[in-house]
Amino acid sequence: MIILGIETSCDETSAAVVADGTQVLSNVVASQADLHARWGGVVPEVASRKHVERLLPVIFEALESANLSLRAVEGIAVTNRPGLIGALLIGVTAAKALAYGWKLPLVGVHHLEGHLYSNFLAAPDLAFPFICLLVSGGHTEIVLVESHEQRRSLGRTRDDAAGECFDKCARLMGLPYPGGPHIDRLAASGDPQRIAFPRAWLGDSFDFSFSGLKTAALRFLETDGGRTPQEDVAASFQAAAVEPLVRKTIRAAQTTGVRSVAVAGGVAANRGLAQAMRQACEEAGLRLVIPPPSLCTDNAAMIAAAGAPRLLRGESDPLSLDSFASEPVG
Numbered sequence: 001m002i003i004l005g006i007e008t009s010c011d012e013t014s015a016a017v018v019a020d021g022t023q024v025l026s027n028v029v030a031s032q033a034d035l036h037a038r039w040g041g042v043v044p045e046v047a048s049r050k051h052v053e054r055l056l057p058v059i060f061e062a063l064e065s066a067n068l069s070l071r072a073v074e075g076i077a078v079t080n081r082p083g084l085i086g087a088l089l090i091g092v093t094a095a096k097a098l099a100y101g102w103k104l105p106l107v108g109v110h111h112l113e114g115h116l117y118s119n120f121l122a123a124p125d126l127a128f129p130f131i132c133l134l135v136s137g138g139h140t141e142i143v144l145v146e147s148h149e150q151r152r153s154l155g156r157t158r159d160d161a162a163g164e165c166f167d168k169c170a171r172l173m174g175l176p177y178p179g180g181p182h183i184d185r186l187a188a189s190g191d192p193q194r195i196a197f198p199r200a201w202l203g204d205s206f207d208f209s210f211s212g213l214k215t216a217a218l219r220f221l222e223t224d225g226g227r228t229p230q231e232d233v234a235a236s237f238q239a240a241a242v243e244p245l246v247r248k249t250i251r252a253a254q255t256t257g258v259r260s261v262a263v264a265g266g267v268a269a270n271r272g273l274a275q276a277m278r279q280a281c282e283e284a285g286l287r288l289v290i291p292p293p294s295l296c297t298d299n300a301a302m303i304a305a306a307g308a309p310r311l312l313r314g315e316s317d318p319l320s321l322d323s324f325a326s327e328p329v330g
């Protein structure tokens, strides 16, 4: 089944063509990051206006690079929750118009479910059950994925998301938005033990907390006055952010008796996290799946993959499909 995926929940305008929910035929992403960088974060109204300008060209580019015409599309999957409401509405309206005009089934997809399904694009043989660490700009959560229909949240952040913490720390260091990739780059040549930033363990809970780390970074940078090399600050910060993510994910797999671990969301592109997770999974004898960076950050291929199970079962949403700014993943 040829599925057209559409994603406009934040500042990436994306369209993709995916076959049978696992094979990416094209995945076009027009990022607005440069546009929003001057404000240090996404400006919702600006994001919506850019989506209006870019969405149709991006959809046609996705079809063209898949060597297909709209006639070949058999279903449409669109992110309809959660996200910036104005931004979501652009993608959902376009998806409805195409579905109506071409008489195609349409399904609304939860953005985080999209991140989760990026793992099936990276590893089509990934079997249930598995533990997924969802780490993105707005979410940090450990999910036990039991089947396409059933999943259970084991823990989540009690304050900042990991990606948000990366971005805030980067901003304090004077790095451009979004800061996560810059911290990653600097950390590669820094000393992770130079500064003992705090790790929040929260007892036996699978919850996370990153606000203490953010405050510790702020205090350190205020008193340090730029004496410590940025590489060492980045490496020490990254180590403190990554350690609870890895340890709790492994413990979640061991506690539930699950043999496979997956990582998804923008922060899954972090090389420090990937390296630490790889080592921990090897030691614990667990299978690890981490999608390539292009499938970790926001993209429409993961939305098509997440919509595929329902479309393949012959299900669809009505054209009255609504958009929602927030909704928990469960």
Ligand SMILES: Nc1ncnc2c1ncn2[C@@H]1O[C@H](COP(=O)(O)OP(=O)(O)OP(=O)(O)O)[C@@H](O)[C@H]1O
Pocket: 010, 111, 115, 135, 136, 137, 138, 139, 162, 163, 164, 166, 167, 178, 179, 180, 181, 184, 265, 266, 267, 268, 269, 270, 271, 296, 297, 298
């Ligand atoms: N290499 C990296 N290292 C650390 N963080 C990274 C890296 N690459 C991207 N990120 C972070 O990932 C986040 C963006 O991820 P994503 O696009 O999934 O988030 P979002 O869509 O804004 O939020 P959500 O998916 O929760 O709604 C940003 O915080 C960014 O800094």
Ligand SMILES: [Mg+2]
Pocket: 111, 115, 136, 137, 265, 266, 297, 298
């Ligand atoms: Mg995202």
